[in-house]
Amino acid sequence: MTTTQMQALASQVRRDIVRMVHAVQSGHPGGSLGCTEFMTALYTSVMNHDPKNFTMDGRGQDMFFLSNGHLSALWYSILARTGYFPVSELTTFRKLNTRLQGHPTPAEHLPGVRVASGSLGQGLSVAIGAALSKRLRNDPNLVYTLHGDGELQEGQIWEAAMFAAGRKVDNIIATIDYNGKQIDGPVDEVMPLGNLRAKWEAFDWIVLEMDGHNFNDILSTLAKAKSLTGNGKPIVILMHTHMGQGVDFMTDKHQWHGSPPNDKELESALSQLKETEGDY
Amino acid sequence: MTAYTSNEQKDTRSGFGAALLQLGRINPDVVALCADLKGSLKMDAFAKEFPDRFFQAGIAEANMIGVAAGLAIGGKIPFTGTFANFSTARVYDQIRQSVAYSNTNVKICASHAGITLGEDGATHQSMEDIGLMKMLPNLTVINPCDYNQTYKATLAIADFKGPVYLRFGRPKVPNFMPIDQPFEIGKAILLSPGSDVSIIATGHMVWLALEACSILNEQGISAEVINIHTIKPLDTEAVLQSVKKTGCVVTAEEHLMNGGLGDSIAQLLSLQLPAPLEMVAVDDKFGESATPEELMVKYGLDVPHIVAAVQKAISRKR
Numbered sequence: 001m002t003t004t005q006m007q008a009l010a011s012q013v014r015r016d017i018v019r020m021v022h023a024v025q026s027g028h029p030g031g032s033l034g035c036t037e038f039m040t041a042l043y044t045s046v047m048n049h050d051p052k053n054f055t056m057d058g059r060g061q062d063m064f065f066l067s068n069g070h071l072s073a074l075w076y077s078i079l080a081r082t083g084y085f086p087v088s089e090l091t092t093f094r095k096l097n098t099r100l101q102g103h104p105t106p107a108e109h110l111p112g113v114r115v116a117s118g119s120l121g122q123g124l125s126v127a128i129g130a131a132l133s134k135r136l137r138n139d140p141n142l143v144y145t146l147h148g149d150g151e152l153q154e155g156q157i158w159e160a161a162m163f164a165a166g167r168k169v170d171n172i173i174a175t176i177d178y179n180g181k182q183i184d185g186p187v188d189e190v191m192p193l194g195n196l197r198a199k200w201e202a203f204d205w206i207v208l209e210m211d212g213h214n215f216n217d218i219l220s221t222l223a224k225a226k227s228l229t230g231n232g233k234p235i236v237i238l239m240h241t242h243m244g245q246g247v248d249f250m251t252d253k254h255q256w257h258g259s260p261p262n263d264k265e266l267e268s269a270l271s272q273l274k275e276t277e278g279d280y
Numbered sequence: 281m282t283a284y285t286s287n288e289q290k291d292t293r294s295g296f297g298a299a300l301l302q303l304g305r306i307n308p309d310v311v312a313l314c315a316d317l318k319g320s321l322k323m324d325a326f327a328k329e330f331p332d333r334f335f336q337a338g339i340a341e342a343n344m345i346g347v348a349a350g351l352a353i354g355g356k357i358p359f360t361g362t363f364a365n366f367s368t369a370r371v372y373d374q375i376r377q378s379v380a381y382s383n384t385n386v387k388i389c390a391s392h393a394g395i396t397l398g399e400d401g402a403t404h405q406s407m408e409d410i411g412l413m414k415m416l417p418n419l420t421v422i423n424p425c426d427y428n429q430t431y432k433a434t435l436a437i438a439d440f441k442g443p444v445y446l447r448f449g450r451p452k453v454p455n456f457m458p459i460d461q462p463f464e465i466g467k468a469i470l471l472s473p474g475s476d477v478s479i480i481a482t483g484h485m486v487w488l489a490l491e492a493c494s495i496l497n498e499q500g501i502s503a504e505v506i507n508i509h510t511i512k513p514l515d516t517e518a519v520l521q522s523v524k525k526t527g528c529v530v531t532a533e534e535h536l537m538n539g540g541l542g543d544s545i546a547q548l549l550s551l552q553l554p555a556p557l558e559m560v561a562v563d564d565k566f567g568e569s570a571t572p573e574e575l576m577v578k579y580g581l582d583v584p585h586i587v588a589a590v591q592k593a594i595s596r597k598r
Contacts, residue, residue, distance in 0.1 A: 057355035106382055115352050116382045119373050125343045126378055127351020129358070132335065136311070136356065156374070159343035167335065 001044040008276040009081060010040045014246045015279060016077035016090055018269045021260040024094040027102070030256035031148060032074035034179050034212065034236040034241040039078045040145070041218045046226075048141055049084035054111040062141045063130050065115065067104040067123020068177065070258065076100050079112040081277065088280040121154025123147065124174060128164050129235075131172045142229060145174045150182030153191045158203070164234040165204035171182075173225045174236045177212070181243040181254040194240060201203035205236045212241035247272055284471060284490055286426075286454030292484075293448050295392040295430030297322025300359060300389075303438050304330045307357065310438055310504065313348050314361045315341045320450075321361035321391050345371045345386070349378035352385040353583075357438055364393035364406035364447060368413055379443045380416040386415075386443050389434070391425075393447045394534030395562065395579055396484060396572035405567040411539015413445040414512045420465060421512040423447040423541075425486035427455040428508060432463035440465055447483070449534075451572045454487045457507075466510045468518035474504035477590050478522040478529045481540045482508045485532035485560065485581065492586035503590060513545050516552075523555050528593040532560040532586055534576075556596035558589035 001009075012035050021027030043049075047062040055061070059184055061086045066075050073093065085099075092098035093276050101109040103118030123145055131143040151157065164172060176196070184190045193199070200207045210221035218239075225235045243257065244250025247269040250261075261269055289536035292465035303310040304326050311333040314323050318336070322412035327334040337344035341362055345551045360367065360381035367390035368375070379386045390409065414421045420442060424430040430448045437444045461469070468552055471486070472493050486507045493503045504522050508515065529549065549555055562579050576582050 004522050056353060058353075059355065114382075115349060115384065116377050119377045122342075122346050122374055122378050125346020125374075126350040126353065129347035130344075130354045131350070132311075132347065133351050133354020134331070134357050153555075156342040156346065159340035159372065160340075160346065163337060163340065166338070280441070 006040050006044060006215050009044065010036045011274045012277040013040060013074065013077045013081060015270060015273045015275060017073045017248065018261055018266060019279065020073045020077070020090055020093045023268045026072040026094060027073050027260055028255070028258045029073070029260065030181065030243040030250060031068065031177060031179070032071045033247060033250060034243045034245045035071060035074055035146060035177050036246065037215060038175060038212050038218055038239060040143060041215055041222070043078050043082045045219060046222045048145065054084060056064045056106070056114055057133070058114070058130065059137070059139060060141065062144060063114065064144045065123045065130070066104060067117055067129040068120065068146060068151050069117030071146070072100070072104050074280055075104060082162045084112040085110065087280045088243065118243070120148070120151040121156040124157055124160040127172055128160055128169050131169050134171055142226065143172045145172070147174060147176050147180070149176055149178045149187055149193060150190070152176065152193055158240055161200070161203040161205065167224055169234050170232050172231055172234050173222070175239050176236060177241055178238045179241045179243045181257065183254065183257045185254055198238050206233050207236055207238065209238045209240065211241040216224060225241070251265065284456045286456035286487070286503040288455050289451045289452040289589040290427035290455040291450060292424060292430040294317065294322050295427035296389060296391070296434050296446070296448055297325060297410065299431045299434030301325045301329065303435065303489055304333065307438055309355065309357045310359065311351055311356045312359045312361065313337050313344050315339055315344050315366060317362050321359050321389070326546060330436045341366045341371045342374045345374040346378050348386045349384040350459055350483060352451060358386055359389050361389045361391065363404060364390035364409045365404060368406065368409040369573050372412060376416055380418045381417050384443060385441055387437050387446060388444065389446045391448055392450045393568045394449055394484065395575045395581065396451045398450070398572040398575065399569050401569040402566040407534070407562050407567065408538045408539060409447060409598055410511055410535050410541065411543070412582060414539065414544065419512065420444045420510065422465065422485045422510050424509050425483055426453060426457050427458045427505055428457045429463065432461070433509060436463050436465055449484055453484050456487060466513045468515035469507040469509070470504070470518070471507050472501040472503070472505040474526065476502045476526055477594055478504045478506060478526045479586065479590065480506045480508055480519060480529060480545055480579055481539065482511065488583050489532050489586060491583045492590065495583065495587055496590055501590065501594065503520050510540055511541055511544060514548065516548055518549060519545060520553055523553055528556040528597050530558045530560060530586060530593050535561055537563050556593045558593045560585050560589050
C-alpha cells in the first residue's frame with residue numbers, strides 16, 4: 001500500500017472512531033486518533049498476517065497485542081477495514097451482545113484479539129510469552145505491541161522489561177504512544193516518566209524514536225526495528241504523537257482521553273475527516 | 281471403617297515436582313515458570329532436564345502470570361510455580377484479565393498453601409486463596425490431599441484445556457491415596473461409606489478426616505468420608521447423594537471459612553438440600569508463626585475438632 005493510500009485509509013479510520021464513540025456516547029477517542037497512522041501502517045504494510053485465517057496461536061504469522069485496550073475503537077476499525085470481520089459490525093461497538101466490547105477480549109471470539117486488555121500494564125508480559133512460544137517452535141515471525149505512555153506507570157511493565165532483556169527476547173517490537181497525556185492531565189504532572197529513553201536503555205532494550213503521524217518515518221523506523229530483531233535484545237519505539245490528532249478541537253487535549261463528542265462536535269470532527277472508503 | 285492406610289510421609293509439593301518432570305518427558309508443549317522459588321516448588325528437576333522450557337521469572341509474579349498467558353496463547357501449556365499467596369492475592373488482576381477472562385490455558389501451581397507453611401507466619405500463609413480463585417469465572421480450582429493425588433492432579437491438568445489453580449503444601453503428610461486411584465477433575469472420591477454424617481474434606485484435612493472417622497466408629501458413629509479435590513467445579517451430585525443418606529455434614533479444610541470448600545457446600549445445601557452443617561476451617565483470622573502441628577491445633581484444624589464438629593452436626597439433626 002502506498003503512503004497516499006494509507007493516508008486515505010487513516011482518514012476513514014478516524015471517521016469510524018469518532019462515529020463509534022459518538023454513537024454510544026462512550027469510549028476513548030483521544031489515544032485512538034493519535035495512533036491511527038501507526039496502526040494503519042502496521043496492519044496494511046508491516047505485519048505478516050492473514051486476516052482471513054486468524055488463529056489464536058498465531059503460528060506462521062506476526063502477532064499484535066494492544067496493551068492499552070482503551071484504544072479499542074481504533075483497533076476494531078483497523079481490524080474490520082483490513083478484513084478480519086465485516087465493517088458493518090462496527091455499528092455494534094459497546095452494545096448488548098456485541099463482540100466489540102468496550103475493551104478488547106477474546107471471550108467474544110472476535111478475530112484479531114488474543115487476550116483481554118483494559119487493566120493496564122499486562123500486555124507486554126503477555127506479548128513476551130507469545131514471543132517465547134515462537135522461539136520455542138522456531139517460528140521466525142515477530143510480536144508487536146502498543147502501549148500508552150501513562151501505562152508505563154504500572155510496575156508490571158518494568159518487570160516485563162527486565163524479563164525480556166534478561167531472557168534475550170529479541171523477536172518483539174514494542175511501541176509506546178508517547179503523547180504526554182493521560183486521564184488526569186499531562187503525564188509529567190500526574191506522574192513524571194523522567195528520561196524515558198534512558199529508562200528503556202538502562203533496562204537493556206534497543207530504543208528507537210519516530211514521528212507517529214508521518215507514514216514515511218513510521219515505515220522506515222519499523223523496517224529498522226525489524227532489521228534489529230534476532231540480536232539478543234528486545235526493541236522499543238518511542239512514538240511521538242498528539243492525542244486527538246486529526247480533529248482540531250481534540251488535539252493535545254487530555255480531556256478527550258475518554259470523552260465522546262456530542263452531535264455538534266461530531267459534525268465538526270467529520271467535516272475535518274474525508275470519507276474515503278465509505279462510512280460503516 | 282476406612283480401608284486407607286499410610287506407611288510414609290511425603291510432601292504434596294514433591295508430588296507436583298515429580299509429575300512436572302514426567303510431563304516434561306511426555307508432553308513437549310509443557311513449559312514451566314517460577315518466581316525465584318524453584319527449590320521450594322520442587323521444579324529443579326524439570327529446570328535441569330528442560331532448560332529451554334523453563335523460565336525463571338525472578339521475584340516478579342505479575343509478569344510471570346502475563347508471560348504464562350502469552351505462552352498459552354502461543355499454544356504452550358505453561359505451569360507457573362510460587363507460594364499460594366504470591367500465586368493468587370499478589371497477582372489477582374493479572375489472573376483475572378490475562379488468564380480467567382481471556383481463558384488462557386495457564387496452570388497456576390501454588391505451594392505452601394494454608395497454615396502448615398508454619399514458622400514464616402501470616403505474611404506467607406494463604407488461607408483465602410481458594411476463595412479468591414473460585415470467584416473467577418472460567419477457573420478450575422483443585423486442592424489435592426497427598427503426594428500421590430497431587431502427582432495425579434498435576435498430570436490431569438496438563439490434559440485439561442483451560443485455566444486451573446492447583447493448590448498444595450509444604451509439610452510431609454501421610455501418603456495414603458493408591459497411586460492407581462483414577463483422578464478425574466470435578467469428581468469427588470468416596471473414601472469411606474457411612475450413614476450418620478458426611479465428612480467432606482479437602483487437602484491436608486482429608487487424612488485427618490479419615491482418622492476422625494476411625495475414632496467416631498469406636499463411638500458407634502458411622503461417618504462417610506468424601507475427598508473433594510476439585511473445589512470448582514464442585515461435584516454437587518456426590519455431595520447431595522451423600523447428604524440425602526446421612527442428613528448432616530461436616531466440612532474440613534485448611535482455609536478460611538469465608539470462600540472455602542465449606543462455603544461452597546453451604547451454598548449448595550441451602551439452595552438444594554438444607555441440612556445441619558458444621559465447618560472445620562479458620563474463622564476470619566490471620567495465622568501466626570509456629571510449627572505446622574502447633575498451628576493446626578491452635579486454629580482448630582485437627583482430629584478432635586472434626587470429631588466435635590461431627591457430634592454437633594448429628595445433635596442438630598435431632
